[in-house]
Amino acid sequence: MDIIVNQELKAYIDPLTPDEHDALERSLLAEGCRDALVLWGDVLVDGHNRYGICRKHGIPFQTVQNTRFQSLEDVHLWMIEQHLGRRSVSDFQRGVLALRKRAILDARRADEQAQLQRENDGEAPLAQAEPTPADDAPPWAPAPRLSRTELARQAKLSASQVTMIEKIHSQAAPELIEAVKTGAISISAAATVASLPEDEQRAAAQGGKDELRQAAKRVREARRRPRPATSGTDSETGTPVAAAAEDGELERLRQRVASLTAENQALRMELDALRARLGDPGT
Structure with a gap:
């Protein structure tokens, strides 16, 4: 049979480095192609590097059909699962693959929700169903989104690593x-x-x-x-706001010291008057 190489599928997973490709080529030349290539009809799904090397050197290979695929998304999810389990995949690659998986599942949830809601809206006038209680989820409520914790577990990463990879992937x-x-x-x-x-x-x-x-x-x-609490300039004096704030705080502290000094002096005077009345020789 003629095998079709879909370039989008071939590029879906990061290619091998030159050293990794050379190592695979040496292995195939020494031991042959032991693992069957996975097909979806005539389309090659898994084994693009092996297929290329085998054709180059005339090495025999076997193929196997995966009959569970219903769509290209199914193929993508299967490819992701296969590579998430391989030790040669780097942490960053596993994180990116896990994010792709979540994006596919999110898109499916949205499609299923829309379809179920359309079906529900079409049946409601005929069935005259009673209103759904406010605290109950509607019949078309989607399954919960794949959490970051679960995403990290599947990718064999920490939740913080997934967060960082999300940032890198998007920014x-x-x-x-x-x-x-x-x-x-x-x-x-x-x-x-x-x-x-x-x-x-x-x-x-x-x-x-x-x-x-x-x-x-x-x-x-x-x-x-450290950043200043405020920025800009005072509209009346033209003084930087941060500097004005510092000056204001200093003035408040000076007033507080003066007030405490006055209170202390008044207490001393009262104490002296009390001692005088009692005939305290210390006065």
Whole structure:
């Protein structure tokens, strides 16, 4: 049979590095292709690298059909599950795959909710059903969304790692994402650098490991630097608000000291008067 290579499916999972591809090629040449390639009809689902190497060297291979696939989304979910279980997949790759899985499941939930609600709306006038109590979920209520904790468990990551990978995935420049994939920067540092404008991220990534480290350090130091409570200038005097606030606080402290000094002096006078009445020789 003719095997069809769908380029979108082939690119759905990050490609092997040159070293990983060379190692796989040596293994196939020495031991043959022991694992069957997975097909969906004529479409190749799993084994793109093995298929390419086997064709290049004329190595025999077997195929197996997965008859459970109903749609391309099913194929994507299956591919994600397969790669989440592989030890060679990096933490960042597992996080991205888990986020893709959640996006697919969220889209399915939305579609199912809309379909069930349409069916419910169409049947309600005929059935004349009693109103649903306010504290009960409607019959078309979707299943709960995949939580970050469950997402982390499936990806074998911590919840904080998933949060950082979400930030990188949504905010990082392509050059920064590539730096994470190649190990030039850690996930935590990349999430920090992703806070910068895209052009600064790109410049740091192009500068290499040292520049990426320095960029992450600058962001962390800026976050630790104390900020004034207010900013701007007073509209009447033109004095910076922060400076005016400091001057005002100093004046309040001076008035408080003067008030306490006066109270202390009055108490001393009362004490002297009391001693005089009692004939205290200490007066």
